[in-house]
Amino acid sequence: MAVVGFIGTGNMGGALARAAAKSGLAEELLLANRSPEKARRLAEELAGRAVSNQEAAERSDLLFLGVKPQMLEDMLEGIRDALSARKERQILVSMIAGKELDVLKRLLGEDLPIIRIMPNIPVAVGAGVTLFCCSEAVRTEEKEFFRRLMSASGMLAELPEHQLDAASGVTGCGPAFAAMFVEALADGAVACGLPRKEALAFSAQMLLGSARMLLESGVHPGVLKDRVCSPAGSTIQGVRKLEERAFRSAVTDAVIATWEKEF
Ligand SMILES: NC(=O)c1ccc[n+]([C@@H]2O[C@H](COP(=O)([O-])OP(=O)(O)OC[C@H]3O[C@@H](n4cnc5c(N)ncnc54)[C@H](OP(=O)(O)O)[C@@H]3O)[C@@H](O)[C@H]2O)c1
Numbered sequence: 001m002a003v004v005g006f007i008g009t010g011n012m013g014g015a016l017a018r019a020a021a022k023s024g025l026a027e028e029l030l031l032a033n034r035s036p037e038k039a040r041r042l043a044e045e046l047a048g049r050a051v052s053n054q055e056a057a058e059r060s061d062l063l064f065l066g067v068k069p070q071m072l073e074d075m076l077e078g079i080r081d082a083l084s085a086r087k088e089r090q091i092l093v094s095m096i097a098g099k100e101l102d103v104l105k106r107l108l109g110e111d112l113p114i115i116r117i118m119p120n121i122p123v124a125v126g127a128g129v130t131l132f133c134c135s136e137a138v139r140t141e142e143k144e145f146f147r148r149l150m151s152a153s154g155m156l157a158e159l160p161e162h163q164l165d166a167a168s169g170v171t172g173c174g175p176a177f178a179a180m181f182v183e184a185l186a187d188g189a190v191a192c193g194l195p196r197k198e199a200l201a202f203s204a205q206m207l208l209g210s211a212r213m214l215l216e217s218g219v220h221p222g223v224l225k226d227r228v229c230s231p232a233g234s235t236i237q238g239v240r241k242l243e244e245r246a247f248r249s250a251v252t253d254a255v256i257a258t259w260e261k262e263f
Helices: 011-023 036-047 053-059 068-087 099-108 121-125 140-149 161-171 173-191 196-217 223-228 236-242 246-263
Strands: 002-007 024-034 062-065 092-093 113-116 128-134 152-158
Touching: 002 011, 002 053, 002 140, 011 024, 011 036, 011 062, 011 121, 011 140, 024 036, 024 053, 053 068, 053 121, 053 246, 062 068, 068 099, 068 113, 092 099, 092 140, 099 113, 113 161, 121 128, 128 161, 161 173, 173 196, 196 223
Parallel strands: 002 024, 002 062, 062 092, 092 113, 128 152
Antiparallel strands: 113 128
16 A cells, blocks of 8 residues: 555546555545646545645655646746655656656755656547556566555556657557547448448447457467458458558558657
8 A cells, every 4th residue: 555646637647546445455536637627526526625736746755746748847846845845756658748757856855756657539438558667766566556446547568768659559549540440330331321320339349349359269360351251242342452552561650750759
């Protein structure tokens, strides 16, 4: 059990605070936000406590930083004294996109245990992917505690920091590509006469089910594709059309384009 604090309870901070509350491992949940009403509402929902940034910084054993990247330095100025006054060990968890461990160490302290995380939007429904890497000071049992605290958010994966950008092209940007795929499938079904509402629901559920099959069975995607394509059937005709329009290469290039943007 630990005191868990969040500074910045917006979309992502709020979603992760909900996951932390579900774990039952937060002895106390401290929520701080620039507009305090947001923290107050979340505190009410999660049986936590709305506090100031300073109090969250002073009292949290695990402190999540959930402000936008351009707001980080200003926010840190306000809690610097509280952080340095703290005697007990404290782990900082940064969800701030693009702020690497070296940058965080320079801003927060070279020897501090820091976990840098890269969550994605589906953490809000407990089916996200949170990639993370740790500074040298983070102990094995602390990583384990962090994993258990976040288990209700979906999948967690520790990666070497240099692989984070490549992976987040899939996990972070992928939900936009998946949403485009669902929309395009539904358009096709609408063109063939299905009402929009059903077309969207069936497309999204199909994607969810296919993803679950791949994850649970461990089969290669090509094997699942071959299973659905019966000889002279309709699916292989759709596959032929996707190949003709370079579907796979377009998707691969989309991921590479997100990665190139990072540099
Ligand atoms: N959303 C995603 O999919 C995603 C994915 C990966 C990483 N992230 C990272 O998560 C962080 C938050 O993103 P978000 O999408 O959740 O943004 P957001 O909804 O705008 O949340 C940011 C929150 O920080 C609060 N805030 C700003 N300055 C503050 C300060 N000085 N003290 C306390 N709270 C302050 C804001 O309060 P107000 O209510 O006053 O605006 C807002 O509630 C970003 O660094 C982003 O890079 C987000």
